[in-house]
Amino acid sequence: MLFDLNNKLKTFHKGGVHPPEHKLSEHAAIEELPLPRQVVIPIFQHIGKPPKIVVERGDEVKVGQIIAVHEGFVSSNIHSSVSGKVGRIDEVIDSSGFRRMAVNVRVKDDVWDESIDRSDNLVTEIPFAPKEIVEKIMEAGVVGQGGAAFPSHVKLSVPEGKHIDTLIINGVECEPYLTADHRLMLERPHEIMVGTKILMKALGVDRAIVGIENNKLDAIELIEKVSREYDGISVESLKVQYPQGGEKQLIEALLGREVPSGGLPMDVGAVVHNVGTTYSVYHAVQKNKPLIERVVTVTGKKVKKPANYMVRIGTSVTELIEASGGLPENTGKIVSGGPMMGKALGDMDVPIAKATSGILLIPTFESKRSEVYNCVRCGKCIEACPMGLEPYHLMLLGKGKNTDEAKEENILDCIECGSCSFICPSNRPILDYIRFGKSSVRKAENNQ
Amino acid sequence: MNDIILYTILILVSLGIAAAIILYVVSLKFKVKEDPRLPEVMDALPNTNCGGCGFPGCSAFATELVNADDLGPYHCPVGGNDVMKEVADILGMEVEEKDPFIAVVKCAGAIGVRKQFSEYDGAATCTIASDLYSGERGCSDGCVGLGECVDACDFDAMYMDEYTGLPVVVEDKCTACNACVKACPKDIIQLWPKGKKNKRIYVACVNEDKGGTARKNCSLACSGCAKCADECKYDAITVENNLAKIDYETCKLCGKCVVACDVRNIVADHFKQEQLDKLAERRDARLEKEKEARIAERQKAKAEAQAAKQSGEQKPLDEKLNDSAVPEKTEKEEVSTNQNPDVV
Amino acid sequence: MSTTLLTVAPSPHIHQELTVPQIMRGVIYAMLPALALSVYVFGIGAVNVTVIAIVSCAFFEYLICTYLLKTKSSVADGSAIITGMLLAFNVPSNLPWYIVVIGSAVAIGIGKMSFGGLGNNPFNPALVGRVFLLISFPVQMTSWPEPVASWSIDGATGATPLGLLKDGLRVGDTVPAIMNEMPSNVDFLLGFQGGSLGEMSGVALILGLIYMLYRKIITWHIPISMVVTIFILTGLFWLINPEKYADPVFHILTGGVLLGAIFMATDYVTSPFTHKGMLIFGVGIGIITVLIRLFGAYPEGVSFAILIMNAFVPLINRYTKPRRFGNKPVTNG
Structure with missing residues (x-):
């Protein structure tokens, strides 16, 4: 093990775990999912303010037509992903688990908005000024597609006084099972590279690093080859370790800089974008195509055909599962996203929302949590925590609603990666209570 | 040998005397001045430290009471009027009697009443479950059923009913300390006046969804049909956001709203069944009469309309409606809600 | 509507496989080689003591859980069995049964359950039991049967190598002279020294260590730091005066150093959380052990050293908190 090549690769230096990878769908090429008969487009898919709906029941909409306009800066536009007639506008339970506003669109045909360039030819020229690029990304409703769904234009608007020197493209995909980013890198490398160049121009940086974990050797090789055609973009292969896809961990792994507690990546001169986001940025800027579809992995140990689909936003999860051979018997849990943070x-x-990276079907025998034992003070959670926190302690503070001490112990630094709950030999619901503690600390802060 | 024993005794005795003197001097010098009434008030308070008074514990409350100019805003829910009276006597002040309160659970969505869609498997507290998603049952406003209120209760006054999956308040033990109200993430529990002879009437629902959606998820949900509000003579019931609310200060506990509710979602504690049956009977009889009257009216109107049509006029119908005033109008609504397939 | 309900829980949705009962079982497996050798050397006495200790530990845990604490019995997690085994490992194989039972009662009752059961005890329960017995029954606890491979019940009794050393030094013998009468270090390593059940064979204990490291039940930090500290300290004294102090290899292989380092000090509950803390803990145990052995009244000091350092664990934890991400200390640039 000492001479394992993997150990010489870059990685983050604090905590981390290595769950079994199970990348079942890594060799399944991205397929276009047939148009659904109806889509339900949730209006609030991102972090920030919910946008305002601008269509009414009975309206005819085209693919790419705007149906909800952003409210304020930290918000995002929502576009119709299909063409047809607007149906009910009502609250539905979306992938957040809560009842939120959504627009139903009954699909009629596939008429696209005229401004969208649907051709496949690669446009490498970037004639726009940085400001125009940010504007276009904002108009297209691009949000981070790694999971958090943070509006991308906000990340590109660097406040005065901050200097960015590096753009990091996140191709880590450290979550087990998921392969959407992996396939995208293999099949659309040029689009991702041009997207990277666009982001570099928008930020005014001349260095970009694509970070890819070492379990995607083919993608590393391909992106390395392709990136030679583009100035300033390099590829770094990283040791496989969870949660390397976390912004803070990735920056530390690649640049050796630690984002200060409570700070943003911008504070250390870096901006991180996911490869999926980069791909959407390419389409938004060069092809005028808003974020209306994304790659979604459908996977699971019992799934007949683990696959990666190009899916229109708002397609029902049922439809994806059907395309992958139907719901396997004894499915106990359906996870939107990866098994660690989904x-x-x-x-x-x-x-399906803009941030849905995968649908994971977990069989019954793995879907239930096991018996909880007393904490044996083994300290494994502390060794696993990538943020250098003491999860066992934070759990107790959260449980006891001891908000002052919890805040002092940096509970708000927790990135909710789940390493502590994953590693705990006593199966304690550590993260559940830390989340609870975080929300009570925030509540206490708001009350002050 | 004897000398040793003697010396030992002497040394110990002198040490003891010296220590006693030091302690005495120190206790005199550093004496904390304390209101002499404070310990008395402390003794009068129940010393449960539940926080129901809004202060972190009985001693903090006692300090506050001793320094207060007026006892009006202070109340110990656990001790009730007796204790407050005692405190007032100690402090030489007056205190108003306050109606005792009790916690009521405003959700009737028992197991079987609400359809279950999924199974929650995280840490077993209501707050964590409700932070995660809208819940394992249809109604996202209803009781989560993990018993955080029971855990919060210091007085053993709540338990989870095995069959309904809902919390139950033990009347004799509940002190209205507000702990369960604060614990509940869905705001289902509310403090309610205990009422004369323990009688109280409240709506056991907090769901503000539209009637159809609410009923689809829970067969006992309040659909906001307003029948109860129409029945109330004292304007104690308001319907807002598809939910009926009873104002306990104006409610006269007549019980008419209870029998007006289609799904019997209005809870009447400690009412005699005969009384309610009688009310229901009376209401049915009245409804029947009104229905007949209305049918007659309608027929009359029809006949008149026909007559008007024949004579080329169409006005009288509107006038008729204006004439028939409020009770008639509510009648119409009742009928229309009854015909609504979502409700029945 | 499907018939089975979907499960909903907060993330993460997967879990690593090593759970507490599995860890406990792993520790038991790791103790088996030493136990086997002990049975081979001490015969039926070793079996008796071990079985009595395990059974009575489990029994007391069950009793206390069911009748005093009124909670679900925690015998199933296996920690009481480990306590019983460790207690047996720490006593002579000819100890009368009632003393073993008393030791178990103290270990479980006072050492563990009085603090609230698994995970809450500040001191290693087996060692609490052992030290209690050592103080209450000094004669029985320090007369060890001779390590002759036999199943005969009445073997001769004698002292441990460390005891012989201490006694020899007290009457004025030099170390080389005493050593001449004792088996070689190789014999100690293989396991033919008088002493408690589990502390005779270095090889068997090291086998257990390798197994636990392989299963990732423990890390190397505590055992290695403790043994290395003892080696260095005793080595220094030996270099200074070989007439008065025994050689470091002798110190490591005799007595309870290996048993303590591998099985007692590494107890999750009573050792520090972080690797840094574990190193401090191991070094501390090493220093105290050497001090007791070389300058104390008792010939052996591992048990006391571990218990003393157990008391320091909260303090060590306090000062070896992990560095928070994003709060780089000045020294680290």
Whole structure:
């Protein structure tokens, strides 16, 4: 093990775990999912303010037509992903697990908005000024597609006084099972590279690093080859370790800089974008195509055909599962996203959102938590925590609603990666209570 | 040998005397001045440290009471009027009697009443479950059923009913300390006046969804049909956001709203069944009469309209409606809600 | 509507496989080689003591859980069995049964359950039991049967190598003279020294260590730092005066150093959380052990050293908190 090549690669230096990878769908090429008969487009898919709906029941919409306009800066536009007639506008339970506004669109045909360039030819020229680029990205409703769904234009608007020197493209995909980013890098490398150049121009930086974990050797090789055609972009292969895809961990792994507690990546001169986001940025800027579809992995140990699909936003999860051979018998849990940070769905009939990177079907025998034992003070959670926190302690503080001490122990630094709960030999619900503690600390802060 | 024992005794005795003197001097010098009434008030308070008074514990409350000019804003829910009276006597002040309160659970969505869609498997507290998603049952406003209120209760006054999956308040033990109200993430529990002879009437629902959606998820949900509000003579019931709310200060506990509710979602504690049956009977009889009257009216109107049509006029119908005033109008609504397939 | 309900829980949705009962089982497996050798050397006495200790530990845990604490019995997690085994490892194989039972009662009752059960005890329960017995029954606890491979019940009794050393030094013998009468270090390593059940064979204990490291049940930090500290300290004294102090290899292989380093000090509950803390803990145990052995009244000091350092664990934890991400200390640039 000492001479393992993997150990010489870059990685982050604090904590981390290595869950079994199970990348079942890594060799399945991205397929275009047939148009659904109806889509339910959730209006609030991002962090920030919910946008304002601008269509009414009965309106005819085209693909790419705007249906909800952003409210304020930290918000995002929502576009119709299909063409047809607007149906009910009502609250539905979306992938967040809560009842939120959504627009139903009954699909009629596939008429696209005229301004969208649907051709496949690569446009490498970037004639726009940085400001125009940010504007276009904002108009297209691009949000981070790694999971958090933070509006991308906000990340590109660097406040005065901050200097950015490096753009990091996140191709880590450290979550087990998921392969959406992996396939995208293999099949659309040029689009990602041009997207990177666009982001570099928008930020005014001349260095970009694509970070890819070492379990995607083919992608590393390909992106390395392709990146030679583009100035300033380099590829770094990283040791496989969870949660390397976390912004703070990735910056530390690649640049050796630690984002200060409570700070943003901008504070250390870096901006991180996911490869999926970069791909959407390319389309938004060069092709005028808003974020209306994304790659979603459908996977699971019992799934007949683990696959990666190009899916229109708002398509029901049921439809994706059907395309992958139907719901396997004894499915106990459906997770939107990866197994470490994804959200379990209470219902199959949930629309795909901009940040849905995968649908994971977990069989019954793995879906339930095991018996909880006393904390044996083994310290494994402390060794696993990538933020250098003491999860066992934070759990107790959260449980006891001791908000002052919890805040002092940096509970708000927790990135909710789940390494502590994953590693705990006593199966303690550490992260559950830390989340609880975080929300009570925030509540206490708001009350002050 | 004897000398040793003697010396030992002498040394110990002198040490003891010296220490006693030091302690005495120190206790005199550093004496904390304290209101002499404070310990008395402390003794009068129940010393449960529940926080129901809004202060972190009984001693903090006692300090506050001793320094207060007026006892009006202060109340110990656990001790109730007796204790407050005692405190007032100690402090030489007056205190108003306050109606005792009790916690009521405003959700009737028992197991079987609400459809279950998923199974929650995280840490077993209501707050964590409700932060995660809208819940394992249809109604996202209803009781989560993990018993955080029971855990919060210091007085053993709550338990989870095995069959309904809902919390139950033990009347004799509940002190209205507000702990369960604060613990509940869905705001289902509310403090309610205990009422004369323990009688109280409240709506056991907090769901503000539209009637159809609410009923689809829970067969006992309040759909906001307003029948109860129409029945109330004292304007104690308001319907806002598809939910009926009873104002306990104006409610006269007549019980008419209870029988007006289609799904019997209005809870009447400690009412005699005969009384309610009688009210229901009376209401049915009245409804029947009104229905007949209305049918007659309608027929009359029809006949008149026909007559008007024949004579080329169409006005009288509107006038008729204006004439028939409020009770008639509510009648219409009742009928229309009854015909609504979502409700029945 | 599907018939089975979907499960919804907060993330993460997967879990690593090593759970507490599995860890406990792993520790038991790791102790088996030493136990086997002990049975081979001490015969039926070793079996008796071990079985009595395990059974009575489990029994007391069950009793206390069910009748005093009124909670679900925690015997199933296996920690009481480990306590019983460790207690047996720490006593002579000819100890009368009632003393073993008393030791178990103290270990479980006072050492563990009085603090609230698994995970809450500040001191290693087996060592609490052992030290209690050592103080209450000094004669029985320090007369060890001779390590002759036999199943005969009435073997001769004698002292441990460390005891012989201490006694020899007290009457004025030099170390080389005493050493001449004792088996070689190789014999100690293989396991033919008088002493408690589990501390005779270095090889068997090291086998257990390798197994636990392989299963990732423990890390190397505590055992290595403790043994290395003892080696260095005793080595220094030996270099200064070989007439008065025994050689470091002798110190490591005799007595309870290996048993303590591998099985007692590494107890999760009573050792520090972080690797840095574990190193401090191991070094501390090493220093105290050497001090007791070389300058104390008792010939052996591992048990006391571990218990003393157990008391320091909260303090060590306090001062070896992990460095928070994003708060780089000045020294680290």
